[in-house]
Amino acid sequence: MSRPHLIPGPDHPITVTPSDVRVVVRSGEHVVADTTSALALQESTYPVVYYVPMEDVDQQLLERTDHSTYCPFKGDASYYSVVTPDGTVDNAVWSYEKPYDAVSPIAGRVAFYTDRLEVTVVSGS
Incomplete structure (x- = not known):
């Protein structure tokens, strides 16, 4: 069965832009990520997602899982759990390793579920 491959457009815009923020991701007391080089992906009316x-x-702290999802605009997503001495947060991190051309800058980057990990975004000066 073939899956749809959709191109962002006026009805479903997607932009990927460099951000001027610092993104810090924590699982409990453990820093999972800390960057000033995140890309901001704005998809339609959804909240901005930062790709680190x-x-x-x-x-x-990452352990690849067998979980995967598909987005017709971005492609196949693979997942990681965050494993610390305090416990495991299942499938809390995702990555589009071979994203579609429209969002190709997010390749080699990961994003984080804000309801599973503490994601702090601090505006740049």
Whole structure:
């Protein structure tokens, strides 16, 4: 069965832009990510999602899972759980490793569920 591949447009716009914010992600007391190089993905009327470069993530806290999802605008997403001595937060991080062309800048970056991890966004000066 073929899955739809949709192109962002006036009815469903998607923009990916460099942000001027600092994004810090924590699981309890553990810093999972800290960056000033996030990209802001604005999709339609959804809240902005910050995609963080993998090099700004403590990858020792990530454990790849078998979970995956599909977005007709972005492609296949793979997931990671965050594992700390305090416990595991399942499928709290996702990545589009081979995103569609319209959102290609998010390749090599990850995003975080704000209802599972503490994501702090501090505006730049």
